[in-house]
Amino acid sequence: MGAWNGPGESAGAVAPPIFQTSLFAKPSFDAFVRQQAAEHEHFVYSRGTNPTVAFLEERLSLLEGGEAAKCFASGMGAISAVLTGLLRSGDHVLFVNTIYGPTLELAEHLRRFGIEHTVLADPGEDIEEHIRENTALIYVESPGTMLMRVLDLRSLTAVARHHGIRTVMDNTWSTPLFQKPISSGIDLVVHSCTKYIGGHSDVIGGAVIGSRAAITEIFYTGYQLLGAVMSALEASMILRGLRTLPVRMEEHQRNAERVINHLASHPEVVAVHHPYADHALDENIISAQFSGFSGLLSFDLRNGTFERVRRFIDSLSLFRIGASWGGYESLVTSPMRPGNAAQLRSNGLAPGLIRLSVGLEGAERQIEDLDKAFDSLPKL
Ligand SMILES: *Cc1c(COP(=O)(O)O)cnc(C)c1O
Secondary structure (H helix, E strand, O other): OOOOOOEOEHHHOOOOOOOOOOEOOOOOHHHHHHHHOOHHHOOOEOOOOOHHHHHHHHHHHHHHOOOEEEEEOOHHHHHHHHHHHHOOOOOEEEEEOOOOHHHHHHHHHHHHHOOEEEEEOOOOOOHHHHOOOOEEEEEEEOOOOOOOOOOOHHHHHHHHHHOOOEEEEEOOOOHHHHOOHHHHOOOEEEEEOOOOOOOOOOOOOEEEEEOHHHHHHHHHHHHOOOOOEOOHHHHHHHHHHHHOHHHHHHHHHHHHHHHHHHHHOOOOEEEEEOHHHOOOOOHHHHHHHOOOOOOEEEEEEOOOOHHHHHHHHHOOOOOEEOOOOOOOOOEEEOOOOOOOHHHHHHOOOOOOEEEEEOOOOOHHHHHHHHHHHHHOOOOO
16 A cells, blocks of 8 residues: 555655654545545545554554554554444344453443343353354453463354354454464454553554454444544554564563562462463463463462552552553552452452563562562561
8 A cells, every 4th residue: 555665765764754644635636536435545534544554554464464454542442443343233242251341341332232242251161152143243352361361262263153253352461472363263353552562651552453354344434433543653653662572572471470480489379360370271272372471460369358459569669550561660450449359259350369560670670579568468
């Protein structure tokens, strides 16, 4: 489509130029009419396509092994576009595994438009039993981002294919570097680029990758009409993040392994949740699906009352308290609130669950900080 094609173009720029323009003028009215009729493949207006954004889309599509990609103003923008773009009134969606909270809130919202859903939070359940005649989409996360449980994608996509159901996977946890769900038969992959792909906690963005036909369908409905479009400036920041993704992910992984080993042997820790710590995981699934593990993990604090969770979190200083993950800085959060222990249990989460995003400060400093917080807990 004439996106920026690399060094040599644009006066030899080595970094992708930021095409800070809302529209692209055409040499003749004929050209304008022709290109506007196929806006997904021509630069007409930046609510449709833009060369900087298109360059990022090409890179993401190549990384995931898809045919095409579309970038959005946020991960939720991408997820909204997929769900509203592909579903219609009367359809049913099956969500499998622990799903990102706002995605399920969106699914609740879609009930008003006659779209139903079921959530199978336990990845061990038999999916086939929950498939209905009107099931149009199976939407999964693997690993989920609270308990980091892994799905057997090849079995899941085989079942979906057998029933003629499309599959979507949120691959934010792994990034396209460590897991390529399309190679396991997933139809569409979504990302929050806000996390590891951007990688510096300074940009919000999202993406969808899949077949050219599906991406074109999403372009004309969920992208252009809902309007959560990515700007050229955001695309250039995410491209910068992408350039260091391999070195950052290796380092997140290295730090996370050391933190996990430390947590797993700590007397105040009941369980650590991360594929690296899950010794029951099938080696064949791991080797088929992953080439590495990211640095988002959680653990269950022993005797996990709200008071102890608060004490632990407030005693950390390197790990900052915050909602996101995937950036330089280590972060900590917990779903615990005063009096919600029973509710957490009914959602399959242990009271005392603490989630860590292991950043890039180095494992030694991270472990030192965690030990300081463990030491602050009153001895039983
Ligand atoms: C953050 C996140 C999203 C949403 O992304 P935004 O960029 O915040 O809109 C979706 N899925 C997962 C797993 C996330 O962590």
